[in-house]
Amino acid sequence: MDFLTITQDLLQGFGITCLLFIMTLILAIPLGLLFAFCSMSKISVIKIPTKIFIWIIRGIPLMLFIFVIYYLPSLLADGNASLNIFNTIDLKMTIAAGSNELLWQGRFLAVLIAFVINYACYFSEIFRGGIESVSQGQYEAGYVLGMTKSQVFFKVVLKQVIKRIVPALSNEIITLVKDTALANAIAIPEIIKCAKDMASSQALIWPLFYTAAFYLLFVGILTVVLNRVEKKLSYFKA
Amino acid sequence: MAYLEVKNIYKRFGKTEVLKGIDFSMKKGQVVSIIGSSGSGKTTLLRCLNFLEIADAGTFSVNDKVLFDAENQKVLTDAQVRENRLHFGLVFQNFNLFPQYNVLENVCLAPKLQAKERPDYKANAKKINAEIEAKAHKLIDDVGLSAKCEAYPCELSGGQQQRVAIARALALDPEILFFDEPTSALDPELTGEILKVIKELAQRDMTMVIVTHEMQFAAEVSDQVIFMDGGVIVEQGTPDEVFVHPKNERTKAFLSRYNNA
Ligand SMILES: Nc1ncnc2c1ncn2[C@@H]1O[C@H](COP(=O)(O)OP(=O)(O)OP(=O)(O)O)[C@@H](O)[C@H]1O
Ligand SMILES: [Mg+2]
Numbered sequence: 211m212d213f214l215t216i217t218q219d220l221l222q223g224f225g226i227t228c229l230l231f232i233m234t235l236i237l238a239i240p241l242g243l244l245f246a247f248c249s250m251s252k253i254s255v256i257k258i259p260t261k262i263f264i265w266i267i268r269g270i271p272l273m274l275f276i277f278v279i280y281y282l283p284s285l286l287a288d289g290n291a292s293l294n295i296f297n298t299i300d301l302k303m304t305i306a307a308g309s310n311e312l313l314w315q316g317r318f319l320a321v322l323i324a325f326v327i328n329y330a331c332y333f334s335e336i337f338r339g340g341i342e343s344v345s346q347g348q349y350e351a352g353y354v355l356g357m358t359k360s361q362v363f364f365k366v367v368l369k370q371v372i373k374r375i376v377p378a379l380s381n382e383i384i385t386l387v388k389d390t391a392l393a394n395a396i397a398i399p400e401i402i403k404c405a406k407d408m409a410s411s412q413a414l415i416w417p418l419f420y421t422a423a424f425y426l427l428f429v430g431i432l433t434v435v436l437n438r439v440e441k442k443l444s445y446f447k448a
Numbered sequence: 449m450a451y452l453e454v455k456n457i458y459k460r461f462g463k464t465e466v467l468k469g470i471d472f473s474m475k476k477g478q479v480v481s482i483i484g485s486s487g488s489g490k491t492t493l494l495r496c497l498n499f500l501e502i503a504d505a506g507t508f509s510v511n512d513k514v515l516f517d518a519e520n521q522k523v524l525t526d527a528q529v530r531e532n533r534l535h536f537g538l539v540f541q542n543f544n545l546f547p548q549y550n551v552l553e554n555v556c557l558a559p560k561l562q563a564k565e566r567p568d569y570k571a572n573a574k575k576i577n578a579e580i581e582a583k584a585h586k587l588i589d590d591v592g593l594s595a596k597c598e599a600y601p602c603e604l605s606g607g608q609q610q611r612v613a614i615a616r617a618l619a620l621d622p623e624i625l626f627f628d629e630p631t632s633a634l635d636p637e638l639t640g641e642i643l644k645v646i647k648e649l650a651q652r653d654m655t656m657v658i659v660t661h662e663m664q665f666a667a668e669v670s671d672q673v674i675f676m677d678g679g680v681i682v683e684q685g686t687p688d689e690v691f692v693h694p695k696n697e698r699t700k701a702f703l704s705r706y707n708n709a
Binding site: 345347348350351352353354355356357358359361365366369370373445446447448 | 498499500526530531533534536537538540542544545546547548557558561562600601602616617620
């Protein structure tokens with residue numbers, strides 16, 4: 211196999227890596243916000259279970275959580291995980307399915323669920339910290355000026371929260387890029403899985419190291435973008 | 449005829465009773481100063497009047513319109529509370545400007561949000577917003593900051609920030625403007641500019657209630673001075689009555705501590 215074919219193969223895997231990354235990000239942010247509000251709720255039947263849930267998810271390895279999401283529904287359904295229900299799901303996704311057309315799309319759903327819940331919990335703690343760090347005086351100034359609760363949140367508080375959480379959120383987002391590799395625990399053909407397959411089928415090791423270039427490039431671009439966001443918000447102090 | 453009428457306000461936090469029956473009234477265009485030692489409940493009183501705390505008992509009304517009655521406060525909707533609190537403006541000790549907005553935006557934000565609720569807003573949005581901005585420019589000019597319209601709060605001195613906060617509060621045309629120690633967070637050399645703005649407002653017959661530790665200023669600007677101690681009004685009267693001829697021992701003790709300090 212020549213360099214170009216290998217690059218192409220890895221690119222297909224990298225497409226799945228990116229898909230997992232972007233979908234996790236898009237879904238985990240709103241879910242994280244929801245978790246954050248629940249964990250700050252004044253109603254203890256909402257607050258306490260949310261906090262316990264976040265504690266559990268943050269406390270167990272993401273790899274383990276992927277297995278839980280993947281196997282648990284089938285185990286509960288028939289006490290026997292030999293036929294995994296995720297493997298019976300056909301999402302009919304048209305994106306690059308990888309050279310080895312495995313039935314991986316249902317499993318992708320399992321991984322996505324695990325990633326979204328896991329990252330929503332991490333994000334929620336960042337959001338909560340950010341929201342709680344905005345002084346009560348900002349809310350009060352808004353209320354005294356006749357604003358509604360939602361106006362105060364969206365017009366006054368939100369941008370200050372965003373400014374404060376961008377650094378922490380950037381860290382999590384960059385960790386997420388690399389965590390996508392965990393998807394190969396249940397044989398999702400992301401880039402590392404593709405490279406591993408080459409190692410076993412073609413006896414080629416270097417493509418595995420070559421994957422680093424893809425991650426580095428992606429993280430590099432993200433870092434630039436996130437730094438821009440941070441800079442854009444540096445015009446005010448909060 | 450009383451303009452603001454505060455009756456029998458009680459407020460406790462857990463076991464500590466902070467306000468123990470506050471009664472006072474003032475006329476339109478008057479300036480009332482509230483003085484008293486730390487912890488006497490001055491801030492709590494202003495917060496109750498501005499609906500930042502809900503008093504446990506009592507009522508207050510403006511122009512005979514009851515804005516708050518502890519008896520039926522629970523039945524008020526958020527929208528009604530919002531409407532009621534708009535009769536008043538509040539200037540905070542630590543300004544609380546919105547850091548992400550520049551001076552003009554800080555002053556315009558609330559009026560613009562309110563204008564959006566007007567039925568004729570959609571048809572005249574441009575004109576309405578232009579009017580709001582013109583008015584904001586005028587208010588910013590009045591506090592002497594027309595050169596700073598585009599500046600962000602972090603680029604302003606404390607005194608300038610507090611002047612913006614005053615303009616922001618005035619932008620909603622409050623009937624009464626409350627100040628909670630407007631100069632306490634400022635370096636001594638900056639207090640003058642705030643006191644000057646407040647004096648100008650007094651000359652224009654703005655109705656104001658000012659919690660302050662600036663005795664000299666209170667004496668100059670006020671029509672009435674209220675001395676609070678331990679959650680009650682111990683003494684009230686003209687500046688002359690309270691500062692020069694105090695009757696109550698607690699007032700005397702408080703004032704002598706100030707004069708010796
Ligand atoms: N949210 C609260 N919870 C519990 N206690 C409070 C709360 N707010 C105020 N207090 C208490 O109420 C008392 C009066 O406080 P307040 O802030 O009204 O005093 P003040 O007269 O404004 O004092 P200062 O001159 O220091 O500003 C204080 O003993 C304070 O500890
Ligand atoms: Mg106070």
